[in-house]
Amino acid sequence: MPPKPVPTKASQTSSKTPSRQRRPQKQQPAPLADRLKRLFTSLCAQVDGGHFTNAIRTCNKILRLDPGDRDALRTKLFLLLQTEQYDTALTLIAEINEQCLFERSYALYRLQREEDSVQLLKEIKSIGKEAEQRGAMHLEAQLSYRQGSYQSSLDIYNELLETADPSSDEHADILTNLPASQSHQDFITTTFMQAMSQLPSSIASTLESAPPPVLSQPASILAPVEELTKKPEAVEFQKKLRTKRVPKGIIPGVSPPPDPERWLKKSERTSYTQGKKRRGAGGGATQGAAVGAESGTVSAAASHGGKTGGKGKGGKKK
Template identity: 40%
Template sequence: MPSQKPKAGKTASTSTKEANKPPIGEKKGNYNPRRKIHTLDPAASKKPKPVEVRIKQLFGSLCAQIDGGHLANAIKTCDKILRLTPDDTDVIQTKLFLLLQTDQYSRALDIVETLSNGSDSRQLEKAYLLYRLHKEKEAKAIVDQAKGKEASDGGFAHLNAQIAYRLGDYTTSKEIYDRILDEGELNAEEQTDITTNVTAVQSHIDFLQSGFYDSLRASGVNVSQLEDTPAPAPPTAASTLPIVVAQKDPASEESISAPAAAKGPRKGRLPKHVVLGVTPMPDPERWIKKRERTYVTFAQGRKGKGKGKREGATAGYSQGVSVAPAVAGVMEGSGSGHIPKSGGGGKGRKKK
């Protein structure tokens, strides 16, 4: 019986392939043909950073973005931090501040409403956001509720004055501002803001009390006479729309009934300086080269360049056709049959 060869080589190659296979769970990288192995992806094999390190890096980026004025990027960084630590109140307050700075009041209101803390500061923030979203009635309800609880925060009084000013209650707004200036301890910035608001409120009150009547007196309009005059009647449709009566024109009817006369052939137009029968007609040979025109060839024949050429040229041009001189029309008296080349002047090239 033929002996069977051992399969040692195949077994060795199989074990080598199994050794080169990447471990289970590891990401297979690029294949290295020189080393005949797969290099592992460094990003996949690298261990993730701890949460504390990532939060520290994100806080550093957040501070740099706020200092540089990149508020939109700072809001995104706050979102990244809140994914790692959702209950960080400092980050939530920072994001709320950034949303107010970028006039994103709807998003800020959503954050305030999701917070379960019902403190006075949260209620003040909610009332202010409703005021900025032009929901004055809802904001006033929150302010009145806080006033019933005798909230100690002076921000409610300032917000109440602003709501009264927007609703047109200028007297109430001025009273609240005067009370804030008398009782409250304000810094320089708050003092300037409230003084500016008091000036605006006082200007509205002066206009309603006396400025309106002063403007009427300056215009010269009698108010009592204007009030006693009845209102004009609104115009009706019959008075506004003009009545158009269609009148028949006999001339137009005749022009419509009579058929249009057939136009004759269009006459040729002549230039202004041309008088038919007086102005000489243009040269009929103006399109021919000057050296080929009849009067030029006739003048050359009279100088003695040959009778045959003169007669042939004039005969050709008399019929309106350019006739070239015949081959046989060589100068009389010459016994040779040499034909001169055109443009050569009868002279041949010199032989070398």
């Protein structure tokens, strides 16, 4: 029987294409809603974990996709205040197109602009919400404390303490700030007056009539400072030798100093001299050498091919 023909896999060969002609398909980006949802999920986790710097970057990514997102803008403003970026926070408040009175007042307070902060606090009291007004009271108490109005700060904290929840963080903050205002107020009203009453009348009258002292450095301190600024080269600092680094058996100032070329190779030192080769040194006779009378016999034997007369071992008899 004739052999059966082997069928060719035409369908398989035709379907395959060379690797050079294959082009990777471009992955289509996810919808905008899914990307925003994923970013907000990361943002919540970062804020809860206290990773505020990374949270600000996530807010920036959200605002690139949706520049008008109010949640991202308010969250970024909160994060900027938490990370003490007050100038950037004021710039963002201007871009939000919202009042944000309390946030602006707090940023101005941290930037040592107390007068502008007080003006905004007055606006919050007149038109602000209840939550903003309560925050404004806390800020007003801190401003009063900074400006030295300890009694005003004390009154505000007492008012807030009456309406605060005992289990809240606000209640703990009030209990922390209230003793500080109370101690300063007690010093002004009682402690200082008691100390003044114990002084002699002559000294007390002099202190009461004298102007407030001017903060200035005494001449004994200014003199050496001026000398240092004028003649810095004249001042010499004596360094103490560290005994830990002195080798054992070495006495500083007595033992000779070490060789400065000790780190160089011996061949590179100035004291190095190349040794001469020893000629004619006796180390035993070399091969083929002869000494004394035996030299003639050895040379004659060498001229005849090393054969000598007479009977030798293995030689033939004549």
